[in-house]
Amino acid sequence: MARRKISNTLALAVLGLLREQPMHPYEMASTLRERHKDGSFKINSGSLYDTVEALVRHGWIEPVETAREGRRPERTVYATTELGQSEFVDWIDELLRTPVAEYPKFMAAVSYLGALGPDRAAEALAERAGHLVERIEETGAVLADTVGSGKVPRLFMIEVECALHAWEAELAWTRRTIDEIRDGSLFWPTFERTAEGWTWSAPADRKGTAG
Amino acid sequence: MARRKISNTLALAVLGLLREQPMHPYEMASTLRERHKDGSFKINSGSLYDTVEALVRHGWIEPVETAREGRRPERTVYATTELGQSEFVDWIDELLRTPVAEYPKFMAAVSYLGALGPDRAAEALAERAGHLVERIEETGAVLADTVGSGKVPRLFMIEVECALHAWEAELAWTRRTIDEIRDGSLFWPTFERTAEGWTWSAPADRKGTAG
DNA sequence: TGGCGTATAGTCGGAACCGACTAATAGGAG
DNA sequence: CTCCTATTAGTCGGTTCCGACTATACGCCA
Incomplete structure (x- = not known):
C-alpha cells in the first residue's frame, strides 16, 4: 500500500x-x-x-x-x-x-513511570488527573453552547465528543493507576546489577532476571 | 514556560x-x-x-x-x-x-465523518472496529506472555496496559457511533447554499443557519 | 562452495514543520 | 487627532524528521 x-x-x-x-x-x-x-x-x-x-x-x-x-x-x-x-x-x-500507530507523549512518559518512584509518580498522575478534569469540563461547556443549544448540528462537532470520550478514558486509567500505586497493588520493583545481568526485587519471593 | x-x-x-x-x-x-x-x-x-x-x-x-x-x-x-x-x-x-494537545489522524477523519454519508461512514467505522479488536487481542497475548507469566514485572510494561485501555475506549466509542448512525439517532443533516449563507436540514422542523 | 537472505551499523539528502518576523489597516482610549 | 493594540495576511530560515541507501558479516541450504 x-x-x-x-x-x-x-x-x-x-x-x-x-x-x-x-x-x-x-x-x-x-x-x-x-x-x-x-x-x-x-x-x-x-x-x-x-x-x-x-x-x-x-x-x-x-x-x-x-x-x-x-x-x-x-x-x-x-x-x-x-x-x-x-x-x-x-x-x-x-x-x-485503518488505525495507525500514534506516539502520544504521555505513553512515552508512562513507559518510564518507574523512574520517579511510587510517591512522585502518584503525585504527578494526580496533577494530570486534575488538568484532565478541567479540560473535560471546558469541552463539555463548549458542546453545551453549540450542539446543546441547537446552534450547530451534532454531526458537525462529533469529533469533539470523540475527544471527550478519549480524555475520560485516560482520566479513568490515571485514577485507577494512582489507586494501585497508593494501595501497593502495583508492585514497585528495584533494579540491581549482578554478574549475570540485571535482577529486580519481586513480590512474594519471586525472582526475575534479564540480560 | x-x-x-x-x-x-x-x-x-x-x-x-x-x-x-x-x-x-x-x-x-x-x-x-x-x-x-x-x-x-x-x-x-x-x-x-x-x-x-x-x-x-x-x-x-x-x-x-x-x-x-x-x-x-x-x-x-x-x-x-x-x-x-x-x-x-x-x-x-x-x-x-501536563497533558499536551495531540492530533491523532483518526480525530481529523472523524471531523469530516459527514462527508462519507451515513452508510459508508458506518461501514468504515465497522472495519476500524475489526482492526481494533485484532490489535487488542494481540496486545493482550503479549501481556500474557510477559507480565502474565512472571517474566517481566508489571511496572515495566505498564504503558502497554495504558495503550490497551485507550484502544478499548476507542473501540467502545466507535461501536456506539456505528449504532447511532444505523438507528438514526445521530441525525445526518444536508447542506445547502442560500443567499444569506449556508443552511442545513434539521430534525424535528428545526432550521439552522451559518454565516 | 557459492549464492541468498538476514542481521549489524550507520549515512545522507530531501521533505516537512515550526514559529518568529514583517507590514499594513482598523478600532478604540485619552 | 494621535498613539497603542488587535487583526489581517503572509514570508522566511532554520531545525527536525524520515526512510531509502550503503556496506560488511554471518548462517545455511543445495
Missing part, C-alpha cells in the same frame, strides 16, 4: 473547507478556529501555507483569484478541483478504516 | 536505556524492540542518530568508546551524564503532569 502523497491532516481540513467556498489561507485558519476544529488540526501559519502549496502541486486545489485591498499583502483565493474532492473522500475513508 | 531543548521522546528512551548500561545506537534500537517499547516510541534509524547527536550537544550523554570489529562500520558507545539523568527524571515528571 503506497504512502499518501500528502500526509499532513491539515490538508484534509483545507479540502473540507474549500468544499463549501473558495477561500484564502488566512480565512481557512480563522474559520477552523471559529468552528473549534483547532483541537483536531494543528493550525500553524507556516505549515498551512506549505500545505496549500503542496495541494496546488498535486492538482487537488487551484488558485482562482489574487486580490489586493489597499496596500495590504496580496491574498490568493483557492478552490478545490474534482480530483481534490474525490481524494478528500478517499482519504477520510482510509483514515477511518 | 520555556520549551524543552529536545522534544522528540526518542531521546527519553535513549536516556532510559543508558541508565542501565553504556550502549551504541543500534543496540538501543534493538533493545527497545525486544522490550516492546516500539509501540510507545517511533524508532527510526535516521531520527535515532540525530537524537543521539542532539543529546551529546546538550551534554546529557557522552561517547565513551569507539570500537570496530573486523571491517564493519565503527560503533560509538554512549553513556549518560549526571545532567542527563536529572533531566530524564524532570522530563518524565513534566510529561506526566
Whole structure:
C-alpha cells in the first residue's frame, strides 16, 4: 500500500473547507478556529501555507483569484478541483478504516513511570488527573453552547465528543493507576546489577532476571 | 514556560536505556524492540542518530568508546551524564503532569465523518472496529506472555496496559457511533447554499443557519 | 562452495514543520 | 487627532524528521 502523497491532516481540513467556498489561507485558519476544529488540526501559519502549496502541486486545489485591498499583502483565493474532492473522500475513508500507530507523549512518559518512584509518580498522575478534569469540563461547556443549544448540528462537532470520550478514558486509567500505586497493588520493583545481568526485587519471593 | 531543548521522546528512551548500561545506537534500537517499547516510541534509524547527536550537544550523554570489529562500520558507545539523568527524571515528571494537545489522524477523519454519508461512514467505522479488536487481542497475548507469566514485572510494561485501555475506549466509542448512525439517532443533516449563507436540514422542523 | 537472505551499523539528502518576523489597516482610549 | 493594540495576511530560515541507501558479516541450504 503506497504512502499518501500528502500526509499532513491539515490538508484534509483545507479540502473540507474549500468544499463549501473558495477561500484564502488566512480565512481557512480563522474559520477552523471559529468552528473549534483547532483541537483536531494543528493550525500553524507556516505549515498551512506549505500545505496549500503542496495541494496546488498535486492538482487537488487551484488558485482562482489574487486580490489586493489597499496596500495590504496580496491574498490568493483557492478552490478545490474534482480530483481534490474525490481524494478528500478517499482519504477520510482510509483514515477511518485503518488505525495507525500514534506516539502520544504521555505513553512515552508512562513507559518510564518507574523512574520517579511510587510517591512522585502518584503525585504527578494526580496533577494530570486534575488538568484532565478541567479540560473535560471546558469541552463539555463548549458542546453545551453549540450542539446543546441547537446552534450547530451534532454531526458537525462529533469529533469533539470523540475527544471527550478519549480524555475520560485516560482520566479513568490515571485514577485507577494512582489507586494501585497508593494501595501497593502495583508492585514497585528495584533494579540491581549482578554478574549475570540485571535482577529486580519481586513480590512474594519471586525472582526475575534479564540480560 | 520555556520549551524543552529536545522534544522528540526518542531521546527519553535513549536516556532510559543508558541508565542501565553504556550502549551504541543500534543496540538501543534493538533493545527497545525486544522490550516492546516500539509501540510507545517511533524508532527510526535516521531520527535515532540525530537524537543521539542532539543529546551529546546538550551534554546529557557522552561517547565513551569507539570500537570496530573486523571491517564493519565503527560503533560509538554512549553513556549518560549526571545532567542527563536529572533531566530524564524532570522530563518524565513534566510529561506526566501536563497533558499536551495531540492530533491523532483518526480525530481529523472523524471531523469530516459527514462527508462519507451515513452508510459508508458506518461501514468504515465497522472495519476500524475489526482492526481494533485484532490489535487488542494481540496486545493482550503479549501481556500474557510477559507480565502474565512472571517474566517481566508489571511496572515495566505498564504503558502497554495504558495503550490497551485507550484502544478499548476507542473501540467502545466507535461501536456506539456505528449504532447511532444505523438507528438514526445521530441525525445526518444536508447542506445547502442560500443567499444569506449556508443552511442545513434539521430534525424535528428545526432550521439552522451559518454565516 | 557459492549464492541468498538476514542481521549489524550507520549515512545522507530531501521533505516537512515550526514559529518568529514583517507590514499594513482598523478600532478604540485619552 | 494621535498613539497603542488587535487583526489581517503572509514570508522566511532554520531545525527536525524520515526512510531509502550503503556496506560488511554471518548462517545455511543445495
